[in-house]
Amino acid sequence: MLDIKDFSIFENHSNFDFKGFLLKILSYWKLFLISLIIAFSIAYHVNIRKEKIYGMQTMVSIKEERNPFFTSNTSLVFNWAGISDQVNGISTVLQSRSHNELVVSKLQFYIDYLTQGEYNLVDSYGAVPFYVDIDKSKGQLANTLIRIKFLSANEYEIRIPFESPSVSLITYSNNTYSNTAVQPVEFVKRFKVGEQVSLPFLNLKLQINDNPGLYTGNEYFIRFNDFDGTVASYRGISVNSDDKGGSILTLGLQGANKARMVEYLNATVKMLIKIQLDGKNQFATNTIAFIDSTLVAMESELKQTGNELKSFTKNKNIYEIEGGGAKVSDKIMDFDLEKDQVSRKIAYYNSLKAYLNNSVDYSRLPAPSVAGIEDPNIIASISKLIALSTQRSEMAYAVKSDKIFKDFDNQIQAVKNVLQENIASAKASLLYDLSMVNAKIGQAESTVKRLPEEQQELLKIKRKYDLNDNIYTEFLQKRNEAEIVKASNLSDIHFIDPAKDIGGGLIGPKTSVNYILALFLGFLIPLLFVFGIFFINNSIQNADDISKLTQIPLIGVIGVNKGGVNLAVFDKPKSALSEAFRTIRSSLQFLYKKQQVSGSKTLMITSSISGEGKTFCSINIATVFALSEKKTVIIGLDLRKPRLADEFNLINHKGVVNYLIKQNTLAEITNSTPIPNLDVILSGPIPPNPSELILSDAMKELIDELKEKYDYIILDTPPVGLVSDALELAQYADVTLYIVRQNYTKKEMITLLNTRIKRGELSNASIVLNGYENKAKYGSAYGYGYGYGAYANGYHEEDKKTGFLESILNKFNRK
Structure with missing residues (x-):
């Protein structure tokens, strides 16, 4: 039958630990640094590969022009200004498809003139030494790069890599597409400057500009683009009226080639003037x-x-x-x-x-x-x-x-x-x-x-x-x-400032935006990573977690054993780790005194699951008692998964099991250790019925016999979260130490411990936080013999820590 105490698992759920989260963020500073370096590197390479974007403008005025030859004696009357809202009408015309078709067709801006830049192809309109005069009534190779290399001042070579047996052609006279068959190889042919190129896929004549400069040996590219697509790109021309004068319009274009934009802006205004004058006439x-x-x-x-x-x-x-x-x-x-x-x-x-x-x-x-x-x-x-x-x-x-x-x-x-x-x-x-x-x-x-x-x-x-x-x-x-x-007749549209490249005009790319984005993402990505770890990780991180989850006292904090030897107190008696165990010894003596325990004293050490450091804590607590000249014995009562023999380099061929089955005497199963006043009783061979052996009267006889011989009896038991053996042994313990390992023991295990305490299955229990490390990474230290930092200088013997830069230099020197 369930007791009401069984539902205590739902109690004491802690809120979000903002302080702990902040400290955990600080502990991953290297991750944040690497992430920011990568993000800024990507932003830098994106910025240097982006084409520079320029903005060009022209300004026009709209003013009703009266014909100087129109007088009251003239017998003809004409429509001078059209409807009153000329500005809106002109803005609409400038962005209309029909108007931009006329301008694109006149300028032949559907032809790209390109050169190879450092990272990509660059629009070099106005900078190449030549232009092509095409036959609009015949098909031109559509949307394909055509490489042109000048072999001499009067001879050039055309290269076109055909990858399929059929290519698309565009005829600009009627803006239609067709296909023609080609050989799927690289086409290479030489022509003279000014010579008519008449091919199934190309019909043009290449002419050299005035003052072309040096161009022999240089490579260029041309490309014939979709006419409608080119027109659509120029319909994005911005038309804004001046706030100070409603009849003033500012036309603007943005792009990578200033010469192309200047010519287009001036040409579109000239075309508008012609159309408006034609309408007026x-x-x-x-x-x-x-x-x-x-x-x-x-x-x-x-x-x-x-x-x-x-x-x-x-x-x-x-x-x-x-x-x-x-x-x-x-x-x-x-x-x-x-x-x-x-x-x-x-x-x-x-x-x-x-x-x-x-x-x-x-x-x-x-x-x-x-x-x-x-x-x-x-x-x-x-x-x-x-x-x-x-x-x-x-x-x-x-x-x-x-x-x-x-x-x-x-x-x-x-x-x-x-x-x-x-x-x-x-x-x-x-x-x-x-x-x-x-x-x-x-x-x-x-x-x-x-x-x-x-x-x-x-x-x-x-x-x-x-x-x-x-x-x-x-x-x-x-x-x-x-x-x-x-x-x-005069047009109502006049240039105020024709478009002109006078330098400047750079409006992009917005490199600062990319760097701000890099800063944001470089910080956000590791932040989310740390948050995920912090949120998913439901394990004990610090003493605060324990105090929030239970009323059971925390009597000690054990640091990480960085030496690699489990007999830490014996090997390095002046280390901070040894001092932490001495603090626990003092706390235990206080608990024994409070409970008025006299004579031989027993201590049971257990935990929730395997791997939390029960055996490590057992042998080192036993060591500090033994070093204080108290007869101490450690009993390996984890009959299912014994480890005590490995710590003392002993062979586990006989132990507690042999005593419980009346096979050996206490003297026969007791092993001495290199540590004065410390003996070890191993568990012995693994039995088929460990719980029954622990419940036998022989166990009570063993404890009674040990009390006559030793001052302190340390019971190294199995985890209570996995088996019930430790609960059966609790009746022999004066004090129970519950080992909790940082970043390992789940918080739910503390709630289960509370339940066992309330139900009386464990008594006189205290908690030890084991494996405590890096106060920034897991939370604040409380100074239970560990975590004093610089204040401990001169009191503890610790290995000198190697700094981050020093470790890198050492690795470099070793190469």
Whole structure:
């Protein structure tokens, strides 16, 4: 039946020992040092192998530029500034795919020019002495290093290691991929500088730059990269507006090659200026195209009417025929010109209305002024409609938000609605004007009919010719105006600071970050290791652990036996280890006195498990008693695993077992030792029934007989955590010493010891901490005869410790 005391195993669980953990960290300082050295070495090698990253910038301003040739007398009106939010629109264009495709294609930045650096290949654009002129319509070897070595100033060698029978080709004219067969060997061939290289996998011409320097014998590499991938890398260009001026934009790029970034930044701004100026000229371009198409038709009509007039006046006196019809002719001409202007306006409105209803691209609308329309509402609406349509088409490559497109479509629809209403209103007014002009023309023509027939015919032909001539002249004038305005247009984008390599610009790699990371990891990794050891290791580390787990007194701390001889007290009587055993002897005498034990005294030494140092403590405690001139005997009662014979170089052929089975007498099993006043009784042969022998009456007789002969009887027993033999022997002991070994005995064993004490299985028990070592590694020392450090100088004889550096030097000298 279980006793309530059996559950004491769950009591006295200690909290985390922060002090002990800190001391354990200090004990592993060498591990931390090695870890930090390794971490910093890795960080150093990573830093020196990383490419340096630079940052280049250019600054532009956005300012609405008015055309100096645009005045109130100019009959053409254009879209000058587009919509109001130009800065956001330009930022979007700079990061759009379509814009960067134009720049990459123009600069051919999909071609890498590389040289071999100390650790890796280096982008050497701008530093190599040559460039390649490729045939974009033919395939180029894709994503493969092509080695170029200059054998002389005018001859070079191409080397390409083919590892498979098929290679991938890229054609930059349409950005498509294909494959071609090759021999899976290293391709080597020589070419002249400027010679056309026409191979199934390579189509280019190598040209030498101006002022190339010395390059004979040097090796370089080129590589043809994916076009879309190259464009995507440049779409990361940073575009930031100045806080002080919203119309100032700063463009930035980061990379390893400053020359490449400088050229790209300047080229992207120049391309933007061209695109913006082309968009600004779109209105004029549309108008000129419309006028040109009209002039072609009118030129044919003018030529035809001219021929008719020439044929009619041939062999006739034109002045006599004109006679009295001159005034009427001039009047009808004025009416015809007025009618033509009204008709052209109506035709423009009809065409514009049909275009608005049937098209979705309004960027090609001609200027209303080509038809003589000067209504500011209609001109402004068409201008805004062209601007919105142009910007929407540009955003299609960069913006993926349906909401933004929907907002643009709503704006366009709103402008269309206003424009259609204005068209309807203006057209109604023009139809009225047309009817009035037609009435005036009818009146004039009735006057003409009263003239002679020949004069009527002349007026008819001349009327038609003059009308065409006047219209043709007017269109030529408008075309000249459009050309002047287009030629004098200025872009709204201007360089403030073009990109330029003036030195510096280094922004990476962040070597300090790597070193900080090395410091962190170099400390964290061994810290986790130590924490794992500390957390997993559930063994006794120091006296604090014992005091937290049990109320049983700790009467001594035994240091590590570094001499290698178990008879430590006898061999080195002045050592700190010997002093620790003498301290235990004094404590035991106090315990005997407290219990009023007189005469012969017995001491049982046991532990939880094997290996905790019971036998070592037994023989040395016995030695200190014997050296104090007390008759002492050690009895080896570990009948299952005897070790006592080995310590004294004896043969375990007879001992306690022989006495218990009445085979030998006490005198026959007693062995003397080199230590005065100390005898040893071995366990003897291993019996099949050790527990039964210990429980026999012969054991009591043995103890009684020994008490008559010796002052101190030391019982070296088996561990109580493994067998019950020691519990059976406890009845013969005046005092029980429970050996606990540092970093070996588990804390649960102390809890089991508490249980045995509470149940009365052991009495008068005290604890000895054995194998105590390195106060920093296992915890603080309490000075039970060990751990005094420098304060013990002159009192103990110890071997001189060799320092860390001294040990290294000794090893070096021995080599």
